[in-house]
Amino acid sequence: MKNSNNGIDILEQQMTNNEDICCSCGNINSFPKAFFDNYKVADVGIIVCTSGRFNFSCEDMEYVVNKGETAFLSRDVYFSITSHSDDCSVVIIMYRVDSIRDILGSTIVGMKFIEMLNPRDCWVMHTGHESELTKYSELLAVGNSDDNVFATNERRLLLLSLTYRLCGIFREISKDGDNASSRKLETYMQLMQLIDQYHTHERGVKFYADRLCLSPKYLTSLVKSVSGSSVQQLVFKAITKKAISLITTTDKSIKEIADYLNFPNASAFGTFFKKQVGMSPINYRQNEGVKKVTIIGQAKGNNS
Numbered sequence: 001m002k003n004s005n006n007g008i009d010i011l012e013q014q015m016t017n018n019e020d021i022c023c024s025c026g027n028i029n030s031f032p033k034a035f036f037d038n039y040k041v042a043d044v045g046i047i048v049c050t051s052g053r054f055n056f057s058c059e060d061m062e063y064v065v066n067k068g069e070t071a072f073l074s075r076d077v078y079f080s081i082t083s084h085s086d087d088c089s090v091v092i093i094m095y096r097v098d099s100i101r102d103i104l105g106s107t108i109v110g111m112k113f114i115e116m117l118n119p120r121d122c123w124v125m126h127t128g129h130e131s132e133l134t135k136y137s138e139l140l141a142v143g144n145s146d147d148n149v150f151a152t153n154e155r156r157l158l159l160l161s162l163t164y165r166l167c168g169i170f171r172e173i174s175k176d177g178d179n180a181s182s183r184k185l186e187t188y189m190q191l192m193q194l195i196d197q198y199h200t201h202e203r204g205v206k207f208y209a210d211r212l213c214l215s216p217k218y219l220t221s222l223v224k225s226v227s228g229s230s231v232q233q234l235v236f237k238a239i240t241k242k243a244i245s246l247i248t249t250t251d252k253s254i255k256e257i258a259d260y261l262n263f264p265n266a267s268a269f270g271t272f273f274k275k276q277v278g279m280s281p282i283n284y285r286q287n288e289g290v291k292k293v294t295i296i297g298q299a300k301g302n303n304s
Contacts, residue, residue, distance in 0.1 A: 007026055007027070007028040008024065021095045023140045023141070025140065027091055028090060031084070035079075036080055037080060040078050041073045043075050043097045045073030045079075045093075047073070048134055052086070052088030053084065053085050056071070058077055058121050059078065065124050069126050070124070072125075091133060100156055129169050132165060136158065136165070184225070187214075191212060195238050200242065200260065205232065240276040240277065247281055247284055247288070248285065257281070
């Protein structure tokens with residue numbers, strides 16, 4: 001296990017550098033200074049209390065976290081540690097989903113599920129998985145150095161695994177209560193899985209409603225209440241995500257990509273893509289190419 005003082009130093013440095021992944025690398029017996037002054041959570045915030053207790057405020061509410069409990073903090077919320085016991089020790093993991101966006105695949109469905117399951121700013125509970133979350137924090141200590149590409153990739157895969165674990169934890173919790181909210185979320189999850197499977201061919205609400213044995217009107221209302229988006233917007237997001245992947249990771253022509261995504265022609269695909277992303281497919285590919293060349297050049301410069 002990492003030394004407590006070393007752990008807080010590493011965490012402080014990561015936060016100062018505004019890194020995508022900030023973790024305590026095991027147990028620490030203090031909090032980062034920023035946590036005492038209205039700290040904003042980027043995407044995912046997890047604080048496991050392994051001994052003692054601590055108090056915090058979040059969006060004008062006060063919370064207490066005791067030994068064996070975990071505080072889950074939602075996206076874009078502000079919180080402040082207000083007090084803690086002398087024997088308090090915690091495990092902290094904060095990360096941005098964008099850091100693993102390119103390898104998430106359909107896991108983003110699970111991340112949306114977590115968000116919608118917990119519409120509150122935060123919650124505190126004993127999950128029964130505190131030791132697992134602690135272990136992830138220790139394992140995420142690998143890859144802190146930019147000069148080891150294998151360790152860095154290992155760290156990203158660990159974060160992907162943690163994301164799956166969180167999805168599993170929240171799914172277990174949701175099944176404990178058979179209520180209307182849980183049923184809505186389950187239907188939403190089923191829809192997202194169908195979109196992931198059929199978005200290149202099917203874009204109409206009726207297709208997905210029929211698959212779920214629901215009326216288009218009811219499905220539209222349910223999706224809006226859960227995600228704030230329409231069914232078509234979710235389908236368009238899936239198409240855009242796939243298009244970006246094909247543009248940036250393959251040498252397929254724009255016409256071939258348009259055919260693969262079932263657009264009538266390259267022009268129609270270009271119009272769609274520009275509306276969603278803000279630039280044409282060709283310009284997007286060129287822009288990404290320039291970024292890659294710049295990164296490679298910087299890496300060579302650092303190694304020289």
